[in-house]
Amino acid sequence: MPTPHYGQPRYRAIAQELSERIESGVIPPGALLPTESALTAEFQASRGTIRQALSALRENGLTTTEHGRGTYANPHPYEPAPTENLIREVRQREVVADIELATLFSIEVGSTLVLHESVTRSQSGVEAVSRTYRLAEGDQ
Amino acid sequence: MPTPHYGQPRYRAIAQELSERIESGVIPPGALLPTESALTAEFQASRGTIRQALSALRENGLTTTEHGRGTYANPHPYEPAPTENLIREVRQREVVADIELATLFSIEVGSTLVLHESVTRSQSGVEAVSRTYRLAEGDQ
DNA sequence: AGAAATTTGTCCGTATGTATC
DNA sequence: AGATACATACGGACAAATTTC
Numbered sequence: 131m132p133t134p135h136y137g138q139p140r141y142r143a144i145a146q147e148l149s150e151r152i153e154s155g156v157i158p159p160g161a162l163l164p165t166e167s168a169l170t171a172e173f174q175a176s177r178g179t180i181r182q183a184l185s186a187l188r189e190n191g192l193t194t195t196e197h198g199r200g201t202y203a204n205p206h207p208y209e210p211a212p213t214e215n216l217i218r219e220v221r222q223r224e225v226v227a228d229i230e231l232a233t234l235f236s237i238e239v240g241s242t243l244v245l246h247e248s249v250t251r252s253q254s255g256v257e258a259v260s261r262t263y264r265l266a267e268g269d270q
Numbered sequence: 271m272p273t274p275h276y277g278q279p280r281y282r283a284i285a286q287e288l289s290e291r292i293e294s295g296v297i298p299p300g301a302l303l304p305t306e307s308a309l310t311a312e313f314q315a316s317r318g319t320i321r322q323a324l325s326a327l328r329e330n331g332l333t334t335t336e337h338g339r340g341t342y343a344n345p346h347p348y349e350p351a352p353t354e355n356l357i358r359e360v361r362q363r364e365v366v367a368d369i370e371l372a373t374l375f376s377i378e379v380g381s382t383l384v385l386h387e388s389v390t391r392s393q394s395g396v397e398a399v400s401r402t403y404r405l406a407e408g409d410q
Numbered sequence: 411a412g413a414a415a416t417t418t419g420t421c422c423g424t425a426t427g428t429a430t431c
Numbered sequence: 432a433g434a435t436a437c438a439t440a441c442g443g444a445c446a447a448a449t450t451t452c
Contacts, residue, residue, distance in 0.1 A: 139439055160364060165417060176441045181418085189329065194361045197418050198448030204362050206384050206407060234389060235396045249374060256375045262400040279420060305436060316422045321437085337437050338429030 141182035144173050148183065149192055152203045159205040163193065216257065219249045224266070231263060242266050281322035284313050285357060286393045288323065289332055292343045299345035303333065330357055356397060359389045364406070371403060382406050 151157045164172065169180045184201055187193040195201040225245045232239040244267075248260040291297045304312065309320045324341055327333040335341040365385045372379040383403045390397040 141439075167417080178442085179440060182439085184418095191360075191362070194363060195418070196361075196448085198416080198450075200417065200449095202363075205364055206362065231399065234399055258402055258404045259371065259374055260400065260402040262398055264398045281420075307436080318423085319421060322420085324437095335437070336430085338431080338435080340430095340436065 140173075140175055141179045142186065144169070144175065144180065144183035145186040147173075148187060149190070152187075152192055157203045159203050161203050162199075163201040163203065165200060217251045219251070220246065222246050225263070235263075235265060237265070280313075280315055281319050281326065282357065282391075283393075284309070284315065284320065284323035285326040287313075288327060289330075289357075290393075292327075292332055297343045299343050301343050302339075303341040303343060305340060326357060357391045359391070360386065362386050365403070375403075375405060377405070 148157075148163065152159075157163060163169075163184075166177055166180050166184070169175075169183075170177050173180065184193065184195065187201075188195055191206075192204055193201050194204055223245050224242050227235065227237055227239055227241045227243050229239055231243060232241065235241075235243070243263045243265065246262045246264075248262075250257045250260070288297075288303065292299075297303060303309075303324075306317055306320050306324070309315075309323075310317050313320065324333065324335065327341075328335055332344055333341050334344055363385050364382050367375065367377060367379055367381045367383050369379055371383060372381065375381075375383070384406050386402045386404075388400045390400070
């Protein structure tokens with residue numbers, strides 16, 4: 131069978147259907163979406179097309195996908211940073227890498243990382259805490 | 271032949287090679303990148319893999335692709351980072367507040383926070399991991 | 411602890427549609 | 432109209448992370 135895509139391509143229609151389910155609450159925040167193979171069965175599309183649709187959702191910040199686990203509906207569709215009346219406090223310190231960070235940086239657990247921490251406050255209290263980890267100088 | 275991808279996957283290596291060419295000026299701003307079929311020949315990779323690499327460049331704002339025309343190198347937009355051949359991955363999840371975070375936010379230990387995590391990669395590996403914590407919607 | 415099943419990630423090849431030159 | 436170039440879609444195979452038994 132040919133593969134025409136008049137107007138809207140298939141993957142986008144699927145992405146739209148899925149995003150409607152998320153925003154309507156059919157798929158609640160934090161919940162797993164159906165697996166890719168389940169979606170291929172439901173939409174009668176190839177896995178590649180399904181993955182293209184899921185990729186679109188991810189780029190729009192609606193979902194998060196984890197290898198071997200699945201795709202989750204995000205608790206928060208977005209988060210524009212309010213840039214008014216904010217106070218930022220920045221400090222710097224050294225920390226030891228836990229398993230998660232060590233894996234990301236491909237270093238050993240217990241290695242030192244440099245941490246820049248930024249605390250953003252508004253009148254109502256702490257708005258956000260941002261932490262950036264980097265390898266210590268000379269370790270790279 | 272099988273498809274092993276030890277360490278870094280093929281498409282990412284290609285993406286970094288191309289971003290270096292853009293960064294170094296081998297491919298000047300505004301210029302067209304080689305066509306997908308040309309890249310297929312050069313890197314001895316399938317077109318799908320090439321498109322995956324180009325997609326990564328696009329997502330990182332390095333290039334712009336136009337249907338039927340080609341892929342252009344973007345003129346340096348607004349970049350906070352000095353080195354531009356970087357690839358960022360973003361994901362979002364919920365975490366439980368430890369004592370430190372709970373104190374900062376003035377919430378109870380165990381409360382859920384929304385975490386946006388951004389991993390910045392260069393060819394040498396992970397450059398930085400940035401984590402931003404915020405209160406869940408409705409808790410503020 | 412270890413093996414199997416599940417699920418997402420990567421890669422290939424092919425075919426056809428659509429936009430541009 | 433023809434050639435070129437990117438877009439969409441299918442199918443198959445194997446790799447890697449996670450979960451389950």
